[in-house]
Amino acid sequence: MRVSVILVATLFMAASASATELDTRFLQGLGGSHYLQVESETLGRDFHIYVMLPDGYEDNADQTYPTIYVLDGGNLFPLLVTYYGYLNFGQEVPDAIIVGISYGSDTYTGGNYRSTDYTAPSEERDYWGGAGNYQTFLSDELMPLIEENFRSQPDRRIIFGQSLAGQFVLYTALTEPNLFWGHIASNPALHRNLDFFLQEPAAAAPSAEQSRLFVASASHDDEQFRVPALKWIEHWSGEDETPWQLKTVTLEGHNHMSAPPASFRQGMRWLFSSEK
16 A cells, blocks of 8 residues: 555656646756747747757857857757757867757648748759748848847858758858858758759858858768759859868768757867867
């Protein structure tokens, strides 16, 4: 009888705990993260924004930080923030602010518009092609908000995206090469509109520092993604003049879904390699 009572009490406690809001203060890998709900006038939709501030942020009132904007933040923010903590502790990457941009859902019916927001037009999908509007949301709404409220360095903005979000990284590098100083595209999905990404890029601002573009393609990525990515790499690796410094890598042994942490680590190390 005593065992039964303990079991019932344990189940009751578990059920009660599941009904409460998760407190991330005790998940130290995510500790210090801030939440903002942002309504975009450009897109007419809300976004859930998570901001991780580096250790010592409150103690160094005059210090500013590179800022990494992570697309698909609902999934990748907790993964990369925790991984960043390990890399930063090992002095592989510098202190930085990380901004996760989340739809709050993985489904279109739940409000996830990544197939529109992250893509250039495609003749195969009439709902693709919203990347220009999404870029305006970032440049005119979100980034000014972050830079007004946190000590973010405007000249050290970095964007990270995987798959279709990797397509958006290449889109913004192609159309506004100086909007971000650093670009990390992980397994960019260019399978429906590759030709758009082979056109001549926009010119960089004459006085601007040349931005950097890191593109990673997993050796075991799905063929529909891997083949167009390799065509993109072959095309741009053969160009003498581009508005960005380009670094491309193959992530040996990785597939489409295992690549983001490896892309993040190698991309960040390369972006800051000349600043050590």
